[in-house]
Every structure is written in structure tokens, then in C-alpha cells.
Amino acid sequence: MSTVHAQADPEITLENRNLSAGKPYPLGATVATNGVNFALFSANATKVVLCIFDEFGLNEQQICLTQKTRQIWHGFIEGITAGTLYGYRVYGPFEPLLGHRFNHHKLLLDPYAKQLLGGLEPNDANYGYVLDSNESDLSFCKIDNAPFMPKCVVIDDSALKQKPINRPNIPLEKTIIYEAHVKGFSVLNHEVDDDVKGTFAGLASKSAIQYLSQLGVNCIELLPIHSFFNEPFLLEKQLSNYWGYNSIGFFAPNPSYLSGDTVAEFREMVDTFHEANIEVILDVVYNHTAEGNRLGPTLSFRGIDNASYYRLVSNDQRLYINDTGCGNTFNSNHPQVLQLIMDSLRYWVEVMGVDGFRFDLASCLGRETYGFDPGCGFFDALSQDPVLCQVKLIAEPWDIGPGGYQLGNYPIAFSEWNDRYRDTMRRFWRGDNGMLPEFARRFHGSSDFFEHHGRNPSASINFITSHDGFTLNDLVSYQHRHNLANGEDNRDGHHENLSHNYGVEGETDNPDILNIRSRQQRNLLTTLMLSQGVPMLLSGDEMGHSQQGNNNAYCQDNRICWIDWQNIDWSLVEFTAELIKVRKRFPILCHREFIHQPEAQYDNGFIWYSRHGEPMAKRQWSEFEARTLAVVLTSKTQPPHQHPKALLLLLNADEKSHQFVLPVIDGFNQWQPLINTQQLNNADIEELLEQSKVKVAITALDDAATDDNKQPSFACSHQLTLLGRSLMLFHACH
Incomplete structure (x- = not known):
């Protein structure tokens, strides 16, 4: 009424x-x-x-x-x-x-x-x-x-404009992204003061900064912090838009994230992160607004100039083009709307100090009237802007509009969320058939998508999970989505998650199932941190956080999404922190260029091996049921006075145990264990190595395993048994 x-x-x-x-x-x-x-x-x-x-x-x-x-x-x-x-x-x-x-x-x-x-x-x-x-x-x-x-x-905001910004300026290839929600990260943290829990101040609290610093991430990517409103259909269900992908104000921080009455709190948070050598990236939603479809409310743009701010159906301008699936599409083709977006981006960089942006449904912003165009006005405006061309730009390279999936087709200034990486790593570790070639391409940095027009491996933002979908814990605990709490009869969210429950759907006290789930989480985290490209870790994955099988928890502003700091798997946190240390320790893991066949011995390179310790032959890549692989990564001499280094990764994605013969590479000494997901200590692994010796082909690094007819020489090596669905990482020096 x-x-x-x-x-x-x-x-x-x-x-x-x-x-x-x-x-x-x-x-x-x-x-x-x-x-x-x-x-x-x-x-x-x-x-x-x-x-x-x-x-x-x-x-x-x-x-x-x-x-x-x-x-x-x-x-x-x-x-x-x-x-x-x-x-x-x-x-x-x-x-x-x-x-x-x-x-x-x-x-x-x-x-x-x-x-x-x-x-x-x-x-x-x-x-x-x-x-x-x-x-x-x-x-x-x-x-x-x-x-x-x-x-x-x-x-x-004159005082904020005059305040110096001390940016960490972390090279993109050395960036380790941590995707987090402002409220969800701190609202249950008992070490954060009650009056700032769930706010910018809570996110930048001493305990939060200390945790992230010890974990080792150097970039936090925040889910939308622009002012947003709840959709009417959610309010009818007594739910709310927790994620915040329903923006209405592109300059104003969401009021609920402020602990006080001043927007300077956001800038203070950014400055605190910068002091800890952590960059801040904002997830921004310029593709649609909270005003919804033709039957939505009139709150701002619709009432100011609907025909300018939105893309309308040409033959019936009552209707909105809906390339976003959210009811409307913001008209970034209009010069004044484009200026609004550019002014907003510059404000968050120059006044609020952020270091980059992740563009939600970025294909909407790159679509001209005739379709997606890497040379569209928005991309051109970004590339020539003297402020914005210097920050990190990340695209979600799809929307639901025609020709919306554009992975690999963005301009050189952009990195892109790589969903092909996500799906490949999930399928490989689940044990799907025929995955070896695809695994190698994604692990190598997805050069098939990104190595063009001067783009580098850092164009690929690698992720296993994100806010949208299962958490890592749920990925190995649930076969199906469990979204009844969303009020849509479990019809929403992704139907195919490439997940596995290993015998029981959801929680269990079966030790065998718990062990394999633990190994799988560690396998996926290790693969993420060792792959070429930029890794993105979902907040809570390193703690074992579960959303109870909800793979579309956008409307769950409650304990389903909030990080439970009272029930953390600290052993998984420590494991993740160790992985990040390894990534930072070995530059070969975050190389600036795509690594191909080494031209000289000990040059940067990849060499793929079978589990028998021999270079992969062409026929072995096509073995449909093969689920084991090994790879050696080598780096150039590191100044000052350091020797070339090599990493060896053994991968067993099969459900059965397999013996691996460690490759012998001329010039490198004994392999030393670094990481394993069987939870063995290094001394036990070294002892196992000494207990078994076998004859193996020797391959120099400049002899790459591309010629099946090459006659190798042989030497004595070691072999190890890897449990089903496990991995081991070794290193050696020349």
C-alpha cells in the first residue's frame, strides 16, 4: 500500500x-x-x-x-x-x-x-x-x-588529495592476490575491536595486517566497496546482497563499511596496507547499476537521463539491453558516461590511493554497437590516461551478451581472470582423463591465450576458486551445490563445479576421506603457487573455510560467508604460507616472459618428464588415462655469485599410488625436498630416496625432450612412491 x-x-x-x-x-x-x-x-x-x-x-x-x-x-x-x-x-x-x-x-x-x-x-x-x-x-x-x-x-577531500601515497609498486609478475570481502574477513575476528568489526578499519586492524603479512600475500582484492543497494526480490526473501555487485554510487564507499562518519577511513585503510607492503585492488562494477530492469526503481541515473546512461533496445526503448543479466547495461559508449567511469577510477587512485581494479563483466565495457572490440573507446581511454595506465587492470573477460566470452582478447594493459586455468586444474586433480596437455599449457602460463601483442604470463590471473562458486574446502567435499538458503529451490549457481566429495557429501569424520580431502586442498594450492602467471587466493581457502556447499552465496550475509576465526585449520595456513615463501624464493616461478625451449644449458626452461624419469615423448602426451607427470624448471645464474637452480615437481593425480623415478639432469646435484602433500617430513623423504636407486636416462637442458629418436645416456638415480592424488616438490643447485 x-x-x-x-x-x-x-x-x-x-x-x-x-x-x-x-x-x-x-x-x-x-x-x-x-x-x-x-x-x-x-x-x-x-x-x-x-x-x-x-x-x-x-x-x-x-x-x-x-x-x-x-x-x-x-x-x-x-x-x-x-x-x-x-x-x-x-x-x-x-x-x-x-x-x-x-x-x-x-x-x-x-x-x-x-x-x-x-x-x-x-x-x-x-x-x-x-x-x-x-x-x-x-x-x-x-x-x-x-x-x-x-x-x-x-x-x-582537499586534505586527502594533498596526502602523499606511498605505494609498494609490486611488479605484476610478483603479485600474490588475496580476494576478500570487507565485512566477511573481520566481523567474527575476536582480536578486532567490536566497534570496527566488518568495516574498513577492521580490515586494516593490527591483527588482520599481521595475519596477511605472515601469510605472505602482497595484494588484497576487495569485493565491491562502492555504495550498493539490495535488490527488491532479495528483500522479499529477507536476504541481502552480501557481495555488493549492485552499485549505485561509483565514488561513495558503501556506508555499512564505515565505522565512523568520514570516508577518510577508507584512505586510512589503504595507507595501512601500503605500510605493510600490501597493495589494494578494487573489484568495480561499471557494467550495470542497482536500478534494475524496466520495472526497477528510479534512484539516480534513470531519473537524471535514462536515455544517456543506459543501453536501450533500439526498436523499443522501454526495454534495456541486458548483457549483464542484472536488468540493465551501463552505457559506457556515451562520452559523458565514459567520463563518469574514468573520473571515478582516477578518484580511487589519486585520492583514495588504490593500486588497481578488477572489472566485473568487463566485456560489457568493451562492447561497441557492433560487438566486443579490444580497440573500443573505454580501453583506449584507459590506455592513454597518464594515471590509470600505471595501475593494475584486471578483466573478468566475459558477460552473458553476444560474443561475451573474450578470454585472451583484451588489450596489453589488462590481465584476465583465467577460468580455463581454474577448470583445468580442478579436472586434473579430480582425475579426469586426457588432461596432461591441457594441464601443461595452463601450468606454463596459458601462452596459447596470452602470448601475443607483447603480452606476458602475468596476463593470466590464475585461480582455483573465487567468491563465485565453491570454496576450496567445499570443492573437495561436495559433489553438488546446496543453495536452498538462497530461496531459489537450489536452481541458482553453477550446475557443474568439477568437484568431488570422495565418498560422502559434505561433512564427515571418516579419516580416510578427510586425508584425501586434505591432500587435494594442498595439491591445488601448490599447483596454484607454482604455475606461471599471477596467483589469486580466495580468502578463507588457506584456513579450510566452508560455505556448507553453497556455490552462489551472494545473498548470505551471515556465518555461511563470514570467516570463522575460531575454527581455522592452522596447519593449512602454515602450508600455504610456506608455498608463498617458495614462490618468492625462486624467481623462475614468476618469470616476466613466457619460457619456451631453452637455447643454452641452464637457461630458464621447462622440461616435462614421465614418471619413469625420462623426457616426455610425443605419444605419452596423448595417453588418455595417464594422470602422472613431472616437470623440471630451471633458472639462470642469479647474481651475486649464485649458481643456477632447478625445481622438480612430481604430480600424481591418479587414485592409485605410483612410483616416480627422479630425472637426472647433467650438472645438477642431489634433489632436496621442499614441499609435499603426503605430510612427510624432509628427513623421511631423503631416507626413502636413499633406499632405492634405478638406472635413468640423462638429459641435458639444451637437449629438450622433443626428439623421440634421440639415444640418451644413462646414470643412476632414485625413485619414490607417491600416494594417489599427491605431489612432491624438490630443488637442486648446479
């Missing part, structure tokens, strides 16, 4: 305040010494009214912005200060068939607002049309929604 509220008289003006023309740039609310400049873009509006509220968000007073320069409405209000609450009412035609949805009865958020106060209260008044009207001929809604809307806050 709708409630009618009185609307402020549009003819009322602020008393004792002087309105002057002001300037069209910068857009948004800009504080000056004697007032505030307001500027708002709308190409199709007939009138723009600035609404000023008291400190409680009440007592609305209005000023009409009469100046218009190149479709930007602007005015300077003398006497207004930082902290003032405001919004807009925008007049124009309500003609959905022509793409126009103006409704001056709706208070609208400034797209450039840098802080929001209050939340969005569900109410019929938030819709620009009468809810029970005919969908093909929507009725204009005259109910005022101001009582139910958050208010924009005028921010003076």
Missing part, C-alpha cells in the same frame, strides 16, 4: 544564500572557500532542481539550477559547507517508449556523490511509475520518495 507524502514546493529557495552561475566542471559537489559548486549532466532534462536538507535529512529546500553548459546543469551556492546533505529532482518527459523516464517527484542521488548518508528504505514511492499500472503503458507516479532515500553528502 503506497503512502503519499507532501512534496517540497519547487518554487521555494534557500534564504540568505546566493546562487551564482558556477562552473560546469568538475561534476558533482565541489567545496570552495565560500560555498559549493554543483554540476550535473543531463542531455534531455528540461529543468534541474538542487535539493538541500538539514542534518537529519529532513526539511527539504530547493534551488533551480538555471545555468546549462554543454548539457551540464550547474550553479554555485554561497554559504554551503562540507557536510551538507543534498539530492536532485530532474524534470523532463516521462515517455518510456522513447527512453525517457523523468519524474521530478523522485529525489535522485548525484552520480558523483562521494558519500551517502542513510539507507534505501523499500517503498512503492521509489518507483517512477504506478506499480499496478499496465506494463506497456506505465502510469506516472506522483508519490514523493525523499523520506525513503539516502542523501548525498558534500565532501571536502
Whole structure:
């Protein structure tokens, strides 16, 4: 049932305040010494009214912005200060068939607002049309929604702009990404003060920084922190959008992540991470907004200039192009919308200090009217921008639109989430047939996708799990999704997860099942950290975190998603930290260029071996049921006065145990154990090696195993038995 509220008289003006023309740039609310400049873009509006509220968000007073320069409405209000609450009412035609949805009865958020106060209260008044009207001929809604809307806050960020940013400047190939949720990471941490749990301050607390530093990651990637709203269908189910992929404010941090009343808390968090030599990357959602489809609420862009801000169906402009699956698609092809995105990105870099971005559904941003184009306007704007071309740029290289899957097709400035890596490593360790060639390509850095136009292995963001899907623990504990808590009868989320439960679905106390699950988690983590490319670790995977089999927990703002700091597998944490130390210790694991056949002995190189200690022959790569493999990685001489080094990785993805013969490489001495997933200590492994010696072919590094007819020489080596689904890592020096 709708409630009618009185609307402020549009003819009322602020008393004792002087309105002057002001300037069209910068857009948004800009504080000056004697007032505030307001500027708002709308190409199709007939009138723009600035609404000023008291400190409680009440007592609305209005000023009409009469100046218009190149479709930007602007005015300077003398006497207004930082902290003032405001919004807009925008007049124009309500003609959905022509793409126009103006409704001056709706208070609208400034797209450039840098802080929001209050939340969005569900109410019929938030819709620009009468809810029970005919969908093909929507009725204009005259109910005022101001009582139910958050208010924009005028921010003076001059002090933040002047504050130095001490960036770690970690090379991309040496970056180790930790994907985390602001609230979920700290809300249950008993070592974080109660008043900052689940906030930016909690994420940057002493205990959190200490944990991440000891783990060894050097980059934290945060799920969306831009202001976002809950979708109406979630509220009906008494759920909420936990992940935050429903942005409404591209400059304003989500209010619930602030422990206080100032956005400087975000910058303080970034500075704290930088002091710990940890970079900060933001997951950003510029592909759609929280206003949803044609029947969604009018909150900001829709009411300011629907035809400019959104991509509409050309022959029926009531409808939105929905390449995102979220109801609408932001129109990044429009120059003013593109400017909004670019201004937002620069703000988070120059003022808030972040080090890069991960672009959600990035194919939407690269799609011109004729389809995806690596040379589109958005990518060109990024590549030439003197600020943004220097930060880390990561694409989620797909959307649901036509031709949306574009893995490997992004410009050189981008790295990309590599889902082919994810799926291959899951299938290999699950024991699927015919996986050896694909495993080798992904482990090598996916050069088949990325080695073109000067791109390097760091173009591949390798991951086993992410926020979207099973956690690592659940990947080896559940055969099927268990998403009933989402209220969609378990129909949502990925159907095929390439997972395995090893005999029991979910939790068990069977020691044999627990052992193999433990090994599989360690196998996958080890593979991730040893592969060429940039590893991304999902927060909680190193602790054994479970989401109870929910593989689409976007709406679970509760203990399903929150990290349980009381029940951590500390042995897995220590194992992961050791893996990260190994990755940092051996530069060959994060090489700047793709490594191919070594041209000289002891040059950087990969050599693949069978479990018999012999170089892989061409026919062995095509053995359908083969699930064992070994690889030797070698590095050049490391200054000062260091010898060439080699790493040997033995992999057994079969369910049965197999004997491995360690390769003999001319010039390298005895292999020393580094990592194993059988949880043996190094002394036991060395003893096992000494107990067994066999004859094996010798291969020099410059003799690569490509010629099946080459006659090798032989020498004495060692052999080891690897349990089913386990691995071992060794190193040796020349």
C-alpha cells in the first residue's frame, strides 16, 4: 500500500544564500572557500532542481539550477559547507517508449556523490511509475520518495588529495592476490575491536595486517566497496546482497563499511596496507547499476537521463539491453558516461590511493554497437590516461551478451581472470582423463591465450576458486551445490563445479576421506603457487573455510560467508604460507616472459618428464588415462655469485599410488625436498630416496625432450612412491 507524502514546493529557495552561475566542471559537489559548486549532466532534462536538507535529512529546500553548459546543469551556492546533505529532482518527459523516464517527484542521488548518508528504505514511492499500472503503458507516479532515500553528502577531500601515497609498486609478475570481502574477513575476528568489526578499519586492524603479512600475500582484492543497494526480490526473501555487485554510487564507499562518519577511513585503510607492503585492488562494477530492469526503481541515473546512461533496445526503448543479466547495461559508449567511469577510477587512485581494479563483466565495457572490440573507446581511454595506465587492470573477460566470452582478447594493459586455468586444474586433480596437455599449457602460463601483442604470463590471473562458486574446502567435499538458503529451490549457481566429495557429501569424520580431502586442498594450492602467471587466493581457502556447499552465496550475509576465526585449520595456513615463501624464493616461478625451449644449458626452461624419469615423448602426451607427470624448471645464474637452480615437481593425480623415478639432469646435484602433500617430513623423504636407486636416462637442458629418436645416456638415480592424488616438490643447485 503506497503512502503519499507532501512534496517540497519547487518554487521555494534557500534564504540568505546566493546562487551564482558556477562552473560546469568538475561534476558533482565541489567545496570552495565560500560555498559549493554543483554540476550535473543531463542531455534531455528540461529543468534541474538542487535539493538541500538539514542534518537529519529532513526539511527539504530547493534551488533551480538555471545555468546549462554543454548539457551540464550547474550553479554555485554561497554559504554551503562540507557536510551538507543534498539530492536532485530532474524534470523532463516521462515517455518510456522513447527512453525517457523523468519524474521530478523522485529525489535522485548525484552520480558523483562521494558519500551517502542513510539507507534505501523499500517503498512503492521509489518507483517512477504506478506499480499496478499496465506494463506497456506505465502510469506516472506522483508519490514523493525523499523520506525513503539516502542523501548525498558534500565532501571536502582537499586534505586527502594533498596526502602523499606511498605505494609498494609490486611488479605484476610478483603479485600474490588475496580476494576478500570487507565485512566477511573481520566481523567474527575476536582480536578486532567490536566497534570496527566488518568495516574498513577492521580490515586494516593490527591483527588482520599481521595475519596477511605472515601469510605472505602482497595484494588484497576487495569485493565491491562502492555504495550498493539490495535488490527488491532479495528483500522479499529477507536476504541481502552480501557481495555488493549492485552499485549505485561509483565514488561513495558503501556506508555499512564505515565505522565512523568520514570516508577518510577508507584512505586510512589503504595507507595501512601500503605500510605493510600490501597493495589494494578494487573489484568495480561499471557494467550495470542497482536500478534494475524496466520495472526497477528510479534512484539516480534513470531519473537524471535514462536515455544517456543506459543501453536501450533500439526498436523499443522501454526495454534495456541486458548483457549483464542484472536488468540493465551501463552505457559506457556515451562520452559523458565514459567520463563518469574514468573520473571515478582516477578518484580511487589519486585520492583514495588504490593500486588497481578488477572489472566485473568487463566485456560489457568493451562492447561497441557492433560487438566486443579490444580497440573500443573505454580501453583506449584507459590506455592513454597518464594515471590509470600505471595501475593494475584486471578483466573478468566475459558477460552473458553476444560474443561475451573474450578470454585472451583484451588489450596489453589488462590481465584476465583465467577460468580455463581454474577448470583445468580442478579436472586434473579430480582425475579426469586426457588432461596432461591441457594441464601443461595452463601450468606454463596459458601462452596459447596470452602470448601475443607483447603480452606476458602475468596476463593470466590464475585461480582455483573465487567468491563465485565453491570454496576450496567445499570443492573437495561436495559433489553438488546446496543453495536452498538462497530461496531459489537450489536452481541458482553453477550446475557443474568439477568437484568431488570422495565418498560422502559434505561433512564427515571418516579419516580416510578427510586425508584425501586434505591432500587435494594442498595439491591445488601448490599447483596454484607454482604455475606461471599471477596467483589469486580466495580468502578463507588457506584456513579450510566452508560455505556448507553453497556455490552462489551472494545473498548470505551471515556465518555461511563470514570467516570463522575460531575454527581455522592452522596447519593449512602454515602450508600455504610456506608455498608463498617458495614462490618468492625462486624467481623462475614468476618469470616476466613466457619460457619456451631453452637455447643454452641452464637457461630458464621447462622440461616435462614421465614418471619413469625420462623426457616426455610425443605419444605419452596423448595417453588418455595417464594422470602422472613431472616437470623440471630451471633458472639462470642469479647474481651475486649464485649458481643456477632447478625445481622438480612430481604430480600424481591418479587414485592409485605410483612410483616416480627422479630425472637426472647433467650438472645438477642431489634433489632436496621442499614441499609435499603426503605430510612427510624432509628427513623421511631423503631416507626413502636413499633406499632405492634405478638406472635413468640423462638429459641435458639444451637437449629438450622433443626428439623421440634421440639415444640418451644413462646414470643412476632414485625413485619414490607417491600416494594417489599427491605431489612432491624438490630443488637442486648446479
